[in-house]
Amino acid sequence: MDGELYDVTIIGGGPTGLFASFYGGLRDLKVKIIDSLPQLGGQLMELYPDKYIYDIGGLPKILAKDLVANLEEQAAYSNPTICLEETAIALEKLPDYFALTTDKNMHYSKTILLTSGIGSFQPRKLNVPGAADYEGKNLHYKVRSLEEFRDSDVLVLGGGDSALDWSLMLEEVASSVTICHRKEQFTAHEMTIQQLQNSTVKIKTPYGIKEVIGDGEKVNEVVIVGKDKIEETISVDHVLVNYGNVASLGPLKEWGLEMEKNSVVVNGKMETSVEGIYAAGDVSTHDGKVKLIAVGFGEVPIAISHIKAFIDPKARVQPKHSTSIFEEVK
Numbered sequence: 001m002d003g004e005l006y007d008v009t010i011i012g013g014g015p016t017g018l019f020a021s022f023y024g025g026l027r028d029l030k031v032k033i034i035d036s037l038p039q040l041g042g043q044l045m046e047l048y049p050d051k052y053i054y055d056i057g058g059l060p061k062i063l064a065k066d067l068v069a070n071l072e073e074q075a076a077y078s079n080p081t082i083c084l085e086e087t088a089i090a091l092e093k094l095p096d097y098f099a100l101t102t103d104k105n106m107h108y109s110k111t112i113l114l115t116s117g118i119g120s121f122q123p124r125k126l127n128v129p130g131a132a133d134y135e136g137k138n139l140h141y142k143v144r145s146l147e148e149f150r151d152s153d154v155l156v157l158g159g160g161d162s163a164l165d166w167s168l169m170l171e172e173v174a175s176s177v178t179i180c181h182r183k184e185q186f187t188a189h190e191m192t193i194q195q196l197q198n199s200t201v202k203i204k205t206p207y208g209i210k211e212v213i214g215d216g217e218k219v220n221e222v223v224i225v226g227k228d229k230i231e232e233t234i235s236v237d238h239v240l241v242n243y244g245n246v247a248s249l250g251p252l253k254e255w256g257l258e259m260e261k262n263s264v265v266v267n268g269k270m271e272t273s274v275e276g277i278y279a280a281g282d283v284s285t286h287d288g289k290v291k292l293i294a295v296g297f298g299e300v301p302i303a304i305s306h307i308k309a310f311i312d313p314k315a316r317v318q319p320k321h322s323t324s325i326f327e328e329v330k
Helices: 015-026 043-047 064-078 161-170 190-197 250-254 293-311 322-329
Strands: 005-011 031-034 081-083 088-093 098-102 106-114 120-123 153-157 176-180 202-204 207-214 219-226 231-235 238-241 245-248 263-265 277-279
Touching: 005 015, 005 098, 005 293, 015 031, 015 064, 015 293, 031 106, 043 064, 088 250, 106 293, 153 161, 161 176, 161 190, 207 231, 219 238, 277 293
Parallel strands: 005 031, 005 106, 031 081, 106 277, 153 176, 153 238, 176 202
Antiparallel strands: 088 098, 098 106, 120 245, 207 219, 219 231
16 A cells, blocks of 8 residues: 555546646656556557557657657656556545545545546447457457558448548558448548548448358458448458447546536636546546547646645746756756
8 A cells, every 4th residue: 555645646547647747747746647457548558559649739640659658758757656457436535635545555645637538448339240259359449450450351330530540541551441331421530531532441321230240250241231221241351340439437426526428527727626636638528628639738737737736825827838947957
């Protein structure tokens, strides 16, 4: 059991949490990170380490795993205590600090910063005859390596950013890529849709999935159905399902925080309805919120700076420029 008292405990070790660790170091805070996954990086490492990320300022594109590696190096600036494979369960607000109970330990912190994204998540399954038999074989809900799909005929299911991004990336290694979406229009970013339309990816919209056919070892064919009820059979080597995730914030919902659907409501200081608890990134919501990694990065300095002022009322909310801080360190 770690009985030390920390300035801020960050619950969630994804991109926002990692950047918060770094920024906590800039503001001279004692930082701890807690995450339920076996590695840092959140969804980026758990679901798509080989997928390109495009919405980070100054980086035209970067592989998710490379972004996480950079963030881990940056996060080390605060010398954080890192607790992986620990799930936050209960939180008690005491007069001067919080007592956080996980499934493994007790943790003590002056403030809490929630950066847990969408919480625990499971992929939405392809619920048609035959699909469950091939999960973990050649029917996939995540991509750990593009090389697995080299020189293959790949069917991608879904119509959002992940489905389109994977289709375009798989185009570079696969023999053929087909994307199938049940609606006429895709829901991805406009530029991505345009790139897809200009690619060699075969587009099947609007088509639903009727059946998955295989030999017991792998999927060989997928039967799709158009709006005219006419069926078509597609031969496949791999099927990649991108129907999003079923998410849950779990015990966090019982902590007395003001919630809006599956998000924690914050004000302009990134404060929640409970004094001393802050939230940033996809777990939080406020008027005008857009859920992107870049937005989470922008919310972190706001949250950490107000955490600093909460702990030390004499501290300035407006920090020095990071260039000045690093020059002082040198």
